[in-house]
Amino acid sequence: MAGNEPTIGVLALQGAVAEHLVMIEACGARGVGVKRPSGLDGVNGLIIPGGESTTVGKLIDEYGFGNALLELGAAGVPMFGTCAGLIIMAGRVEGRHGPVLGLADVTVRRNAFGRQVDSFEEDVIVRGIEDESRPFGAVFIRAPVIEEVGAGVEVMARLEKGVVMARDGNYLTSAFHPELTGDTRVHDYFLRMVRESISERDMEV
Amino acid sequence: MEKATDTVKRGLAEMLKGGVIMDVTTVEQARIAEEAGAVAVMALERVPADIRASGGVARMADPKVIEGIMEAVTVPVMAKCRIGHFVEAQVLEAMGVDYVDESEVLTPADESYHVDKHRFKVPFVCGAINLGEALRRLGEGAAMLRTKGEAGTGNVIEAVRHMRSITGEVRRLATLPEEELMSAAKELRAPYERVVEVARTGKLPVVNFSAGGIATPADAALMMQLGADGVFVGSGIFKSEEPAVRARAIVRATTHYEDPELIAEVSRGLGEAMRGMEISEISKENLIQFRGW
Secondary structure, three states, rough: OOOOOEEEEEEOOOOOOOHHHHHHHHHHOOEEEEEEHHHOOOOEEEEEEEEEEEHHHHHHOOOOHHHHHHHHHHHOOOOEEEEEHHHEEEEEEEEEOOOOOOEEEEEEEOOOOOOOHHOEEEOOOOOOOOOOOOOEEEEOOOOEEEEEOOOOEEEEEEOOOOEEEEEOEEEEOOOHHHHHOOHHHHHHHHHHHHHHHHHHHHHHH | OOOOOOOHHHHHHOOOOOEEEEEEHHHHHHHHHHHHHHOEEEEEOOHHHHHHOOOOOOOOOOHHHHHHHHHHHHEEEEEEEEEEOOOHHHHHHHHHOOEEEOOOOOHHHHHHHOHHHOOOOOEEEEEEEHHHHHHHHHOOOOOOEEEEOOOOOOOOOHHHHHHHHHHHHHHHHHHHHHHHHHHHHHHHHOOOHHHHHHHHOOOOOOOOEEEOOOOOHHHHHHHOOOOOOHHHHHHHHHHOOOOOHHHHHHHHHHOOOOOOHHHHHHHOOOOOOOOOOOHHHHOOOOOOOOOOO
């Protein structure tokens, strides 16, 4: 695999799929929309995009994605959840509707900043991305927040309300939408996780 | 922190793509819609088919109904105001509704002007039957579009006409040389800057759903294949025999709109669809799609 462009799947049940595909291409990788569990075969990384978490959670159950996604995560394949994707990946979800996949060791609260009229843009410092002292123009839409993180979880960005980006091993999560900006640094960071995981795998072989 | 920017307003619509937005009139219907996988619900007092049947003036829904629905579901809640009725829009914004639909389905409040949507923090979705109307609404600040179709008929023909008209006009604009764009703007009766933007990018700058007359899973998939970003289903669900089953089937067909085998599977045994109306049997003054200026 080394040397070839990695393939990144974007879970395409509903939501901002096209925007992630554009960002993946801009980072020099190949993006594919995944509508069926069989579409996960051969992906080197997976993005669960923003959408409506209640809806996406139901469709994941309905199309039997649950086990396939858990296996993918357990195999160490990097996964990145943005906004609704964060809720789908979180270990614990406050309020109505419980956790869906329970992959990342974080506790999230839905709509933590309020309804749509309270949605906002804010410059945040994201640790670990390229040129990290330059703020990232983050877009928060009916966004969740991470209220608690487990011991091994790296906090990458935070606002007064709580954590808005975190990494737990191969699970990357953000409460905001890096795909709605022209700034590829967050996707570049995820691609770096993917490339590292590919080369670790090659070493094992 | 910056609120109510174009990115934030248009961004919520981006998150709804590939989904179904369902008209609901009660808390119970809202729960059924959410359970079926709706990405958002439209709270209103009467579905379009009932507005059509009972006549009279159709207005913004009772705030109590809307608030009950907002309490009951976690998906975004939209609500309709009358065309030009900026105070109904102010009320909906004050209540914290997630999106306002300035809708031709309600009785217009102004025969010349739409709401100045730039003045609001809450984003607006507006209907259009052609590109000129779509771009006029964008000029007024709409953050999402929907084709109008003919609401409350269960007949998809107008939705198809409007979607084909808009996508066709977008394609045509994209082929025009720069010097022809001003005349194109004049013909479309659309703001020049918006015309230039569409001509350069070859697409609408906001999400465009289909609405008005969608009654079956195949109708929803048809609109998706014709280029809709998602669908609104009004009377089609709760005027059918088995709303919960039909709602779920329409959601599945919208996700997998390019998979006829799956659409066949979800379309089996849905019970009776809403009865539906032939458009030519409706007198011109009773056609809802021509409301809006």
